[in-house]
Amino acid sequence: MVRVCVIGAGAAGLCAARHLLVEPCVSQLDILEQAPQLGGTWVYTENVGYDDFGLPIHTSMYKSLRTNLPKEIMGFPDFPVPESDKSYLPAKDMLAFLKLYADKHGVTDKIKFRHHVQLVIPKQTPSGELWDVTYKNLTNGAIETKEYDYIFVCNGHYNTPFIPHIPGLKEFKGDVMHSHDYRVPDIFADKRVLVIGAGPSGMDIALELTTVSKKVILSHHLKEQPRTEFPDNLQQKPDVERLEGDKVHFLDGSEDEVDVVFLCTGYMYNFPFLHESCDIVVEENCVEPLYKHVVNMKHPSMCFIGVPYYVCAFSMFDLQVRYYVRSMNGTFSLPTPEQMAEHWEEEKRDRAARGFTRRQAHMMGPDQEKYYASLADEAKTKTLPSVVTKIRDESMIRFFHNLKNYRQDKYKIIDDGTYEIISNGKREVIC
Ligand SMILES: Cc1cc2nc3c(=O)[nH]c(=O)nc-3n(C[C@H](O)[C@H](O)[C@H](O)COP(=O)(O)OP(=O)(O)OC[C@H]3O[C@@H](n4cnc5c(N)ncnc54)[C@H](O)[C@@H]3O)c2cc1C
Ligand SMILES: *[C@@H]1O[C@H](CO)[C@@H](O)[C@H](O)[C@H]1NC(C)=O
Numbered sequence: 001m002v003r004v005c006v007i008g009a010g011a012a013g014l015c016a017a018r019h020l021l022v023e024p025c026v027s028q029l030d031i032l033e034q035a036p037q038l039g040g041t042w043v044y045t046e047n048v049g050y051d052d053f054g055l056p057i058h059t060s061m062y063k064s065l066r067t068n069l070p071k072e073i074m075g076f077p078d079f080p081v082p083e084s085d086k087s088y089l090p091a092k093d094m095l096a097f098l099k100l101y102a103d104k105h106g107v108t109d110k111i112k113f114r115h116h117v118q119l120v121i122p123k124q125t126p127s128g129e130l131w132d133v134t135y136k137n138l139t140n141g142a143i144e145t146k147e148y149d150y151i152f153v154c155n156g157h158y159n160t161p162f163i164p165h166i167p168g169l170k171e172f173k174g175d176v177m178h179s180h181d182y183r184v185p186d187i188f189a190d191k192r193v194l195v196i197g198a199g200p201s202g203m204d205i206a207l208e209l210t211t212v213s214k215k216v217i218l219s220h221h222l223k224e225q226p227r228t229e230f231p232d233n234l235q236q237k238p239d240v241e242r243l244e245g246d247k248v249h250f251l252d253g254s255e256d257e258v259d260v261v262f263l264c265t266g267y268m269y270n271f272p273f274l275h276e277s278c279d280i281v282v283e284e285n286c287v288e289p290l291y292k293h294v295v296n297m298k299h300p301s302m303c304f305i306g307v308p309y310y311v312c313a314f315s316m317f318d319l320q321v322r323y324y325v326r327s328m329n330g331t332f333s334l335p336t337p338e339q340m341a342e343h344w345e346e347e348k349r350d351r352a353a354r355g356f357t358r359r360q361a362h363m364m365g366p367d368q369e370k371y372y373a374s375l376a377d378e379a380k381t382k383t384l385p386s387v388v389t390k391i392r393d394e395s396m397i398r399f400f401h402n403l404k405n406y407r408q409d410k411y412k413i414i415d416d417g418t419y420e421i422i423s424n425g426k427r428e429v430i431c
C-alpha cells in the first residue's frame with residue numbers, strides 16, 4: 001500500500017488523481033493545489049504580477065483565447081469534450097470541461113485547495129527512500145510536512161517567462177512585456193509594437209493587436225513563411241539583432257522605431273519546490289535526468305506529468321499517468337537506473353543527429369506517435385489512436401497558413417484512423 005502526493009490540480013494533476021483514485025495499491029492520495037480552484041492554465045484572471053498571498057500569478061491565459069487545437073482531440077481518451085457546434089473553444093469552456101471531468105471521477109472533493117507546496121525532499125529510511133513534502137495552508141498560514149511513497153509533479157510549464165538575451169533590451173526606452181502578463185489588447189492602443197516570437201501565442205496576439213495598434217512588427221525565425229494574409233499594419237521581420245533607445249535593428253540590416261517590445265518567447269520549466277537532493281536540473285529548458293520524459297531516474301518514485309510539448313496534451317497526460325501507475329502496481333518494472341540513463345543518452349544522440357537543439361529536448365511534434373507507442377508498449381497499455389495526431393498535424397498547418405479563419409473549421413472523429421473536416425462549407429473525409 002502506498003501514499004501518493006500530486007502537486008497541482010491543472011489538467012495533468014486531475015488526470016493523475018483520476019487514475020490514482022481507482023488504483024487498489026494506493027492507500028492515501030493528497031492533491032495539493034495552491035489556487036482556490038482547479039484548472040490551472042485555463043483559469044482566466046485580469047490580475048497579473050502577484051496574488052493575495054504573494055505568489056506569482058500562475059495563469060498566462062488571455063481574454064480572447066480560443067484553443068489552438070480542435071476540442072475533438074483535446075479531451076481525455078476515456079472522457080472526450082462534449083459535442084457542440086464548434087471545434088475551437090474559448091478558455092471558459094475548457095475550464096468547464098475540466099470541472100466536469102474532475103467532478104465525474106470524484107476528484108474535486110479530494111483536492112486540498114489553497115495549499116502551496118514549498119519543499120519536496122527525499123529521505124532514506126530502513127524501508128527504502130521516501131519523500132517529505134512541506135506545504136503551507138494559505139488560509140491559516142499553517143505549515144505542515146508529510147511523508148509519501150510517491151510524488152507526481154504536475155505544476156504546469158507555461159508560467160515562468162523565458163526572456164531571451166537581446167542586446168539593449170534592459171536599456172530599451174519604451175515598455176517591455178511578456179505574453180504571460182497579456183490579457184487584453186487595449187493597453188497597446190495606437191502604439192507601435194514589436195512582437196518577438198511566432199509561436200501560437202505570438203501569432204494570435206500579433207493578429208489581435210492589429211485591431212488596436214498603430215503598427216505591429218512580428219519578428220521571428222520561422223523557416224517557412226506563413227501564408228496567412230495579415231492586415232496592412234502588420235509587418236514580418238527576421239530576428240532582432242539589438243535594441244538602441246527606441247530603435248530596433250534587425251538581422252537583415254533594416255531598422256524601425258517602436259514603443260513596446262512584446263516578448264512572446266515562451267516559458268521555462270521551473271520546479272522551485274524541488275530540493276537539490278531531488279537531483280533534477282533544468283538547463284537550457286531541458287529537464288534532466290528523466291526517463292521517457294516522465295520518471296526521475298535518480299529517484300524513480302518521483303514522476304513528472306506534462307513535460308513534452310507539441311503534443312495532444314490531455315491525451316498524453318493520460319498515457320503518461322497510465323504508464324507510471326502501471327509501474328507502481330507491478331504491471332511492469334522500470335529498467336535499472338543505468339538502463340534508463342542509457343535510453344535517455346541514446347534519445348539525445350538521436351535527436352541531436354536530426355538537428356534538434358538542447359532547447360528542444362522535450363519537443364515532440366513529428367516524434368509524437370513513436371513516443372506514445374514507446375510508453376504504451378512498455379506498460380502494456382493502449383496507445384493513442386493515430387487519428388489524434390493526424391488531426392493535430394492538419395490543424396497546425398491550417399493555423400499557420402490560415403490564421404484568420406482556421407478556427408471556423410469543424411472536425412469529427414470517425415474511427416481511430418479517420419476523421420472528417422468541414423471547412424468553408426466543404427466536407428472532406430481523411431484517413
Ligand atoms: C495561453 C495558453 C494557451 C494554451 N492553449 C492550449 C490549447 O489550445 N490546447 C492545448 O492542448 N494546450 C494549450 N495550452 C497548454 C496548456 O497549458 C496545457 O494544455 C495544460 O492545460 C497544462 O496543464 P498542466 O496541468 O500541466 O498545468 P497547469 O494548467 O499550469 O496546472 C498546474 C497547476 O499546478 C498548480 N501549482 C503550481 N505550483 C504549485 C505549488 N508549488 N503548490 C501547489 N500547486 C501548484 C497551479 O496553481 C496550477 O493549478 C495553452 C497554454 C497557454 C499558456
Ligand atoms: C486549512 O486551514 C483552514 C482554515 O483554518 C481549515 O479550515 C482547513 O481545514 C485547513 N486545511 C487542512 C488540510 O488542514
Ligand SMILES: *[C@@H]1O[C@H](CO)[C@@H](O)[C@H](O)[C@H]1NC(C)=O
Pocket residue numbers: 019023024025322325326329331
Ligand atoms: C495497474 O494499473 C492499471 C492502470 O491504472 C490498471 O488498469 C490495472 O488494472 C492495475 N493492475 C493491478 C494489478 O492493479
